[in-house]
Amino acid sequence: MSWTDERVETLKRMWAEGQSASQIAKELGGVTRNAVIGKVHRLGLSNRVGGKDEEEAEAPAARPEPAPQPAPVAAAPRPEPAPEPVAAAPRPAPEPRPAPAAPVANVTPLPVRKPLVPAGQPLPPQPSANEISPEALASVREVEKRARRLTLMELTERTCKWPIGDPATDDFWFCGLPSLPGKPYCEAHVGVAFQPMSARRDRRR
């Protein structure tokens, strides 16, 4: 495989999006992550400018820089170019979902892109307490305290993909703990995801 214009374009785009080298390599196919990284450097876009510092970013505690920004013209909006969605800070006090009281007439097809799902209504089928063994339920609740709270993009083939919270709000993430080999979930969540039919009392409601 060679670096055709199209492939380079894909590389640039994904790199700008903050995708990892291995993810990009997987997407492109025929190249390793090393190849991707090498290309990235040769293209001179190694520093994810405008991007963001992830992981353990070094705190610029004492900056020798005296005059950073002259701040000229009046109120300039955020120069932030790439508002990459990053794991939001855990909020201790999750907002109660706005009551679906009065369906607003206007459809606001605009920048109000908060909820991807109309807040309030039909949530994805969540395992209800009365159809899961108490032990499994307990372990799940325990585990969810330790969950890594990954975002969608942070999931890999070895992270638990169990969704936690309400997709309609910011209070939503994926478990992210190590998944069982060959399974999409961690041990605790496998326990509630896969159950022998015999155990599934149709505790019909």
Added chain:
DNA sequence: CCCTGATTCGC
């Protein structure tokens, strides 16, 4: 061990 990007250097 899983993963990340950075660098080197023979090709």
Added chain:
DNA sequence: GCGAATCAGG
């Protein structure tokens, strides 16, 4: 220019 091997790290 390319990318495997290696390095350095979370």
